[in-house]
Amino acid sequence: MNLDRVSPDLRPIAEDIARRFGNRIDAWDTPRPNEVYVHASMDLAAGFCAHLHRRWNVRLIAVFADDFRNEGGVFHLYYALAADAAHGFVFLRAPVSPDTPQFTSLANAIPALNWQEREVQDMFGLKLVGHPNPRRCALHDDWPEVYPLRKDFGLHTVLPPFQGERHKFRQVEGEGVFQVPVGPVHAGIIEPGHFLFSVAGEPVLYLQLRMFYVHKGAEKLFEHLPPPHAVRLAESISGDSSFAHATAFCHAIERAANVEAPPRARGIRSVCLELERIYNHVADIGAICTDVAFVTAHMHAMRLKEAVLCACEELTGSRLLRGMACLGGVRFDWDAGQIALLRALTARLRPEFDSLVELIDGSSSTRDRLETTGILQPKVARDLGVVGIAGRASGFDHDLRRDFPHAAYDQVKISVPVYQAGDVKHRLQVRVDEVRESFSIVEQLAARLPAGPVRSEIGELPAGRVALGYVEGWRGEIFHWIRTAPGNRLARCKIKDPSLQNWPALSEAILGNIVPDFPVVNKSFNLSYSGTDR
Amino acid sequence: MFGILGKSLSTGIVTTKYPAAPPKVSIRARGRPEIDWTQWKDARPAAAACPTGAISFQDAGGHRTARFDLAQCIFCGLCADADPAIRMTNRVECAARDRASLISAARYKLGDDGAHRQLVPGPAPVATEPARPPAPAVSSPLESIGRQIQQRSRLIFGRSLHIREVDAGSCNGCEIEIAGLNSPVYDIERFGIHFVASPRHADMLLVTGPVTRNMELALRKTYDATPEPRCVVAVGACGCGGGIFGVNYATRGPVDAVIPVDVYVPGCPPNPHALLHGILRAIHREQWGRI
Numbered sequence: 031m032n033l034d035r036v037s038p039d040l041r042p043i044a045e046d047i048a049r050r051f052g053n054r055i056d057a058w059d060t061p062r063p064n065e066v067y068v069h070a071s072m073d074l075a076a077g078f079c080a081h082l083h084r085r086w087n088v089r090l091i092a093v094f095a096d097d098f099r100n101e102g103g104v105f106h107l108y109y110a111l112a113a114d115a116a117h118g119f120v121f122l123r124a125p126v127s128p129d130t131p132q133f134t135s136l137a138n139a140i141p142a143l144n145w146q147e148r149e150v151q152d153m154f155g156l157k158l159v160g161h162p163n164p165r166r167c168a169l170h171d172d173w174p175e176v177y178p179l180r181k182d183f184g185l186h187t188v189l190p191p192f193q194g195e196r197h198k199f200r201q202v203e204g205e206g207v208f209q210v211p212v213g214p215v216h217a218g219i220i221e222p223g224h225f226l227f228s229v230a231g232e233p234v235l236y237l238q239l240r241m242f243y244v245h246k247g248a249e250k251l252f253e254h255l256p257p258p259h260a261v262r263l264a265e266s267i268s269g270d271s272s273f274a275h276a277t278a279f280c281h282a283i284e285r286a287a288n289v290e291a292p293p294r295a296r297g298i299r300s301v302c303l304e305l306e307r308i309y310n311h312v313a314d315i316g317a318i319c320t321d322v323a324f325v326t327a328h329m330h331a332m333r334l335k336e337a338v339l340c341a342c343e344e345l346t347g348s349r350l351l352r353g354m355a356c357l358g359g360v361r362f363d364w365d366a367g368q369i370a371l372l373r374a375l376t377a378r379l380r381p382e383f384d385s386l387v388e389l390i391d392g393s394s395s396t397r398d399r400l401e402t403t404g405i406l407q408p409k410v411a412r413d414l415g416v417v418g419i420a421g422r423a424s425g426f427d428h429d430l431r432r433d434f435p436h437a438a439y440d441q442v443k444i445s446v447p448v449y450q451a452g453d454v455k456h457r458l459q460v461r462v463d464e465v466r467e468s469f470s471i472v473e474q475l476a477a478r479l480p481a482g483p484v485r486s487e488i489g490e491l492p493a494g495r496v497a498l499g500y501v502e503g504w505r506g507e508i509f510h511w512i513r514t515a516p517g518n519r520l521a522r523c524k525i526k527d528p529s530l531q532n533w534p535a536l537s538e539a540i541l542g543n544i545v546p547d548f549p550v551v552n553k554s555f556n557l558s559y560s561g562t563d564r
Numbered sequence: 565m566f567g568i569l570g571k572s573l574s575t576g577i578v579t580t581k582y583p584a585a586p587p588k589v590s591i592r593a594r595g596r597p598e599i600d601w602t603q604w605k606d607a608r609p610a611a612a613a614c615p616t617g618a619i620s621f622q623d624a625g626g627h628r629t630a631r632f633d634l635a636q637c638i639f640c641g642l643c644a645d646a647d648p649a650i651r652m653t654n655r656v657e658c659a660a661r662d663r664a665s666l667i668s669a670a671r672y673k674l675g676d677d678g679a680h681r682q683l684v685p686g687p688a689p690v691a692t693e694p695a696r697p698p699a700p701a702v703s704s705p706l707e708s709i710g711r712q713i714q715q716r717s718r719l720i721f722g723r724s725l726h727i728r729e730v731d732a733g734s735c736n737g738c739e740i741e742i743a744g745l746n747s748p749v750y751d752i753e754r755f756g757i758h759f760v761a762s763p764r765h766a767d768m769l770l771v772t773g774p775v776t777r778n779m780e781l782a783l784r785k786t787y788d789a790t791p792e793p794r795c796v797v798a799v800g801a802c803g804c805g806g807g808i809f810g811v812n813y814a815t816r817g818p819v820d821a822v823i824p825v826d827v828y829v830p831g832c833p834p835n836p837h838a839l840l841h842g843i844l845r846a847i848h849r850e851q852w853g854r855i
């Protein structure tokens with residue numbers, strides 16, 4: 031084993047792994063200095079993750095599977111861990127034999143894995159052992175026995191149509207306890223999902239979530255598209271994060287190909303990511319106000335959001351920044367006029383945004399509704415591995431822009447707002463702070479965007495490579511993990527949207543709150559259904 | 565209180581004049597692509613570049629039928645990058661009542677190298693439409709004629725329209741722009757049009773897609789719960805034509821594979837002007853303020 035390739039920050043952790051688990055490790059692979067793979071058997075997983083967490087504060091960011099039967103006769107299970115302080119990722123890869131297609135659940139020790147493990151079970155047919163609630167999750171109860179992400183399942187398989195809901199929710203009983211079902215078609219202009227509230231009077235006793243109504247077979251589809259087309263698919267994982275998802279995907283491909291986007295492209299990427307952050311945060315700030323009946327603030331927020339979307343159209347040809355991302359950089363360069371427009375935008379929006387925040391802060395009835403509503407306790411947030419805005423509002427000090435600088439984030443100063451209160455007010459406050467931070471990042475980058483090309487040539491992808499692409503989207507961390515196949519194709523693309531991680535936190539935050547506060551609590555998380563369901 | 569009032573007054577009116585004035589769209593915006601059919605030398609590069617299959621072709625007997633389906637197009641511009649005969653325009657008002665009218669096609673005589681030799685004059689057969697299960701018959705022909713008359717008169721004379729938005733599988737991009745219609749900039753309520761919380765209160769369903777397998781029944785039920793006369797507007801490349809997802813194990817494809825559609829609004833997502841255009845077109849009011 032040779033750890034020379036491992037980045038100096040990550041090396042102490044790698045050495046510790048080698049010391050502690052060395053005799054049980056089959057092989058090491060370090061495709062990139064901040065991305066280390068340890069190949070070992072599955073029984074190592076629990077001890078491995080627990081040790082790294084205790085000793086190095088390393089956290090699990092994803093569990094996923096990969097059908098490697100054609101190449102190596104087995105399925106692979108991956109445990110992806112992020113060492114924030116060491117700016118590196120460690121993967122544990124364990125084989126699962128097709129003869130005994132099962133794996134041991136870690137969800138009892140790491141509740142954050144609950145849904146992800148079940149998704150592996152549903153999509154690959156690997157049976158969970160020891161999971162507290164091993165029911166179906168990603169595929170609804172009426173789906174036939176199919177395993178869509180296995181290689182022998184065709185993308186275009188025709189399944190019998192959905193005949194009706196057969197999911198058995200947990201019964202909550204007691205005097206005066208009512209069940210309030212909501213969805214999948216909701217009252218507002220939002221995505222579909224099903225919520226079942228169990229209430230006693232007004233307070234919510236228990237909230238059950240049922241997602242995956244908009245499962246579109248995206249991960250399977252990635253395996254059928256040439257990479258340039260797959261970028262457009264990545265834009266459609268979650269429309270509000272079009273650019274972030276597409277860029278995370280491009281980042282993965284670039285890392286697999288050992289190509290880096292040129293400095294100017296990285297600068298433009300960061301600007302676009304910040305514009306996406308600004309328009310979504312501003313819209314959410316407005317929507318949170320609407321949900322507590324302060325519509326005027328919402329209208330001003332919508333006006334500001336519109337200004338950002340128009341600027342995006344001027345900069346990329348698309349209001350949602352679609353068509354801008356591309357492999358090896360960005361598709362369109364900006365001329366001096368467009369950069370001037372960018373600077374004029376922040377100059378105009380800064381005072382407007384301050385005035386909006388002042389308007390909201392000045393409304394005592396709004397403050398009253400937001401403070402101490404929907405509290406997500408830091409301890410619970412940590413157990414569930416809550417990331418992004420919701421994580422930072424509940425004490426989790428992390429941000430990929432700072433801890434894993436991608437795009438041009440190594441070129442700018444970033445401060446990360448972190449609060450402990452975990453209520454709606456503070457999820458709003460994180461957004462307010464971040465919008466101001468984004469203005470500053472855009473200004474810093476626009477003032478000195480490096481000259482040069484905006485695109486590097488990628489060429490045909492070498493087969494059999496694995497790579498992780500990552501981006502801090504406005505909602506939280508986005509990961510795209512790929513394995514390349516011969517003929518410039520992908521054998522696997524695993525997508526991890528922060529929403530998947532954060533949904534269970536909503537069930538915790540709403541407990542004890544009254545049903546009429548649910549919309550505002552939900553909006554303060556504003557999770558993506560499509561990003562979750564894919 | 566006075567602060568709120570003062571801010572509103574000092575902001576002034578920000579609402580677009582559309583449709584009395586043309587849509588305000590950047591010249592850099594990518595709207596519908598335009599193909600110079602007479603100058604098109606070879607459909608293959610553009611078809612290979614197109615991620616959704618909006619541009620496609622079929623060769624038979626020394627001839628090629630090249631086809632462009634606006635319903636499926638995501639306005640990405642990759643075809644224009646690959647082929648000088650294709651140009652991206654910033655035209656966003658693309659809504660159509662008739663699915664077939666979104667498809668254009670031409671026939672070419674083929675050269676030995678597979679490029680087009682010349683355009684064959686006359687309309688090209690648009691018969692390459694992929695087979696799709698028919699939408700369920702909703703009512704008897706007589707009923708449906710009666711419904712149309714009723715609907716037309718009501719839509720022409722009625723001043724108010726209630727819309728229920730249904731996300732049947734979208735990526736939420738369309739929802740962002742639809743939500744924008746309620747902003748002071750597009751202000752859909754100035755037409756007497758409201759978004760409502762229940763299909764039972766609605767005249768129109770605004771549906772985004774692709775319709776997933778898991779949402780198919782919910783969409784049908786929502787449709788059935790909407791009182792007649794009702795109309796359905798399919799929104800976005802996925803809702804109109806299946807988009808980049810198309811039909812796969814988890815999706816049923818476009819909205820009209822599941823319920824009948826009256827108006828199609830292409831785009832990915834459609835610009836809010838395009839949405840207004842489509843909604844007003846559905847109620848025969850797209851000329852509102854222009855005449």
Ligand code: SF4
Nearest residue numbers: 614637638640641643
């Ligand atoms: S989706 Fe539309 S714009 Fe994009 S390549 Fe295809 S035809 Fe051209």
